[in-house]
Amino acid sequence: MESRQPNSTDEIDLDHATSARRIQRLSSHLNPPLLDGAGAETAVSLMACAARAKLEVDTEQLSKYMRGRYRDVQQGVYDYFNSRHELQTPIEISKDEHRELCMRQLMGLVREAGIRPFRYVVDDPAKYFAILEAVGSVDMSLGIKMGVQFSLWGGSVLNLGTKKHRDKYFEGIDNVEYPGCFAMTELHHGSNVQGIQTVATFDPMKDEFVVDTPNDGAIKWWIGNAAVHGKFATVFAKLMLPTHDTKGVSDMGVHAFIVPIRDMKTNKPLPGVQIHDCGHKVGLNGVDNGALRFRSVRIPRDNLLNRFGDVARDGKYTSPLPSINKRFAATLGELVGGRVGLAYSSVGVLKIAVIIAVRYSLLRQQFGPPKQPEISILDYQSQQHKLMPMLASTYAFHFATSHLVDTYGEMKKTHDEELVGDVHVLSAGLKAYVTSYTAKSLSTCREACGGHGYAAVNRFGSLRNDHDIFQTFEGDNTVLLQQVAGYLLKQYKEKFQGGTLSVTWNYLRESMNFYLSQPNPVTARWEGQDHLRDPKFQLDAFRYRTSRLLQSVAVRLQKHSKTLGSFGAWNRCLNHLLTLAESHIETVILAKFIDAVRSCPDEKSRAALKLVCDLYAMDRIWNDIGTYRNVDYVAPNKAKAIHKLTEYLCFQVKNVAKEMVDAFDLPDYVTRAPIGMQAAEDAYTVYTQYAGF
Incomplete structure (x- = not known):
């Protein structure tokens, strides 16, 4: 088809003017503040200069801020294993x-x-x-x-x-003289701990508990340290006390008991304890997971872990808590540290994967403009889109989980009830969100490194397989997100009954009515870069989404409860509830990231963190842009500006990607992937040595 040609000077001028306006609008979306208002005739050249401009990142200062006061103790671990090659x-x-x-x-x-x-x-x-x-x-x-x-x-x-x-x-x-296990999960019961079937019945004649596995479904399963090395186990079982009525026994709920499982000298299973090997797993095969069955195993009464419930010599039960449910909640609440550790460790795995993928993407070159040298694969927009939001998320998760660890430590010191509730739900949400994100990212990193990512020596396979179970143990991620959603609904209800809200939920307390109000039609159209990169806009957008989801799911639950009952209504709205929980956790992550940027004392590090923080925020908003468009929170042109800014920030982060991964401060002997070495010139040399060249 023949293209239409302008037929007058006026039309040519009009086309030029239209193009100029488009270029100017584009530059306002993409350029730093110093470019705002630049004339159309200089916009393209100024953008090219901005593209070449690069933040100066002081890697040492940024690393110091990231790793904090425990840098030396971590380095001690690294140095020890680096010096002991037989233990690698x-x-x-x-x-x-x-x-x-x-x-x-x-x-x-x-x-x-x-x-x-x-x-x-x-x-x-x-x-x-x-x-x-x-x-x-x-x-x-x-x-x-x-x-x-x-x-x-x-x-x-x-x-x-x-x-x-x-x-x-x-x-x-x-000193590991008493290697032990944690025997909670059963073959038929994992997440529903209150449904476990193992029983510990008190025998007042001998002042002992008798631990029994009543059926195959009650076999303790996936118990780490059980198959080979464990000598003791903390066994979770229903505490049964004899009664003088027709029932014969009274169920006091789930309690924890110390049960010796192997002879200290011979390492053989003790009488009544059957131990079997769960066998080869998808990953983590250095951990000896086993199955435990108990057949009338007797333990002293003192082996009841009795902080929240005790049995006297005469069989009388006492507890500082009035009900089975409260005792159960207190018991699990004290075990929340496992989730905190998994969330924190998952970020450590993500750091390793991102380091390897980014360094290789900077090293590997292919194709390029006609008759010109090849370019690094990280210069391709598609590779930036895969890896740069992931790099930004790694920083975001680092600060969020560091905050969780600090809050957990404060909770252990003070036992403050508000902090206990805060840590319980935040650890559930961050563990679920971070481990799911990391699991997906490990596969993305492998694919981003092409065939060399498939080599076992470059670690993506082992990292992916070993980390995969993080999504399941210490609470299945889907179950944990439901706990977050349930707590949000509880807070929502208390908000409108005049109750108080705990620390993590401040934005619901302070501004719920604002976030539930109709979007401002003026700000919905604002598309300047200063506005989009303003932390207030970013947090408001995240909080608005969470508040809308919370309000709408509350209405839906109330509606469906009338016909389906509470359980049926919850199941009908389950996907909505999971989305709500993820939205809230993303909001908390962004808030903690913004706090970390503001608190950074080094100016260059603060600028670098602000850049990746903006990318984290823009990427998440763009990924859910349909939600914002559906309620007119973001006008069409603003949505386009968000998309363009996200792409531009990916490009800007690419320019400092090497420095940003170097700031994680993990030596080559820790990352242990030839294609991910810090000195690019060594990568292929070391890699070929593994193949015998």
Whole structure:
């Protein structure tokens, strides 16, 4: 088809004027403030200059701000394993060899390197989680085994027991003389802990509890440390007390008991304890997961972890809490540290993957303009779109989980009820959101590195397989997000009944009516870069979305409850509820990221963090732009400006991507991927050496 030609000078001028306006509008979307208002005739050249402009990032200062006060203790972990080559996990290793190596690694860390994580589980949780992240970077199986020993088995003794338990078991747990398990999950029950079927019946004649597995569904399953190394287990069971009525026994609810499972000298299972191996897994094969069945196993009455419920010699039950549900909630509340650790460690895994993918994308070159040199694959917009929002998210998650760790530590010190509720829900939400995001990102990083990402030596396969279960244990992610949604609805109800709101939910308390009001038709059209990069606009957008979702799901639940009942209504609205929970968690993450940017003392680091913070915010808004468009929160032209700004920020972050991943401060001997080495010139040399060249 023949193109239409202008037929007059006026038409040519009009076309030029229209083009100029379009260029000017585009420049206002994409350019930094110094370009705003630039004439159309200079806009393109100024944009080219801006594209070449690059932030100066002081990697050392940024790293210092990121890693904080526990940088030295993490470096101690790295240095120890770097000096002990026989303790480094090889690329190819059998399940049984990996399990034994993992145990030697743990023993070496504690007894040879003198790093004693158990000392910090209660007294300095932030230091404990810093060690856990570093250990997981060495080998994720080792990180999980350490978590089972100190956080789950040891943590249950400290948090659910009393002084007599601490005095008896602390030293043995600390030096790994008492390796132990955490036996909560059953073959038929995982997330629904109150439904577990294992029973512990008190025998007043012998002053003992008798632990029984009543059926195959009650076999304790997936119990870390059980298959090979565990000598003790914290067993969760229904506490049954004998009565003088026709029932014979009274169910006092789920309690925790210390049950010895192996002979301390021979390592053989004790009488009545059957131990089986859960076998080869998709990942984490350095962890010896096993199954436990108990057949009339007798334990002393003192082995009841009795902080929230106790049985006297005469069989009388006492508790500081009035009901089974409150005791159960208090018990699980004390075990929330596992979720905190998983969320924090998952960010550590994401850092490694992003480092490898970004460095390789800067190194690898292919294609390019005709008759010109090849360009790095990170110069391609598609690669930037894959990796730069991920890099921004990694920073966002780092600050959000660091805040969670600090809040958890404060909760352990003060036992403040408001903080307890805050940590419970925030840990559930961040664990679910971060581990799901990391799992998807690991596959994206593998694909972004092409065929070389498929080589086992470059780690994406092992990272992906080992991390995958993070989405399931310590609470299935879908179940945890429902807890977040349920808590939001509770807060929403209390808001309109005049109640108070806890710290994390401040924006609901302070501005709920504002966020539920009709969008301002003027601000809905604002599309300047200063506006879009304003933290207030970004937070308002996130909070508005969450508030709308919360209001609409509350209305839907009320409507469906009339015909379906509360359970049926919840199930009918489940996808809506999950979206609400994710929206709220994204809001919290952004708020903590903005706080971290403002608090950064180094000007250059603050500018770099502001850039990736803006990308995190714009990327999330653009990913859900349909929601904002549907309620006219964002006008069409503003939506286009958000899209363009997101692409531009991806490009700008690409320019400092090397410095941003270097600031994670993970040595090559920790990332251990030839294609992800810090010195690009060494990458192919080391990689080919693995193949024998």
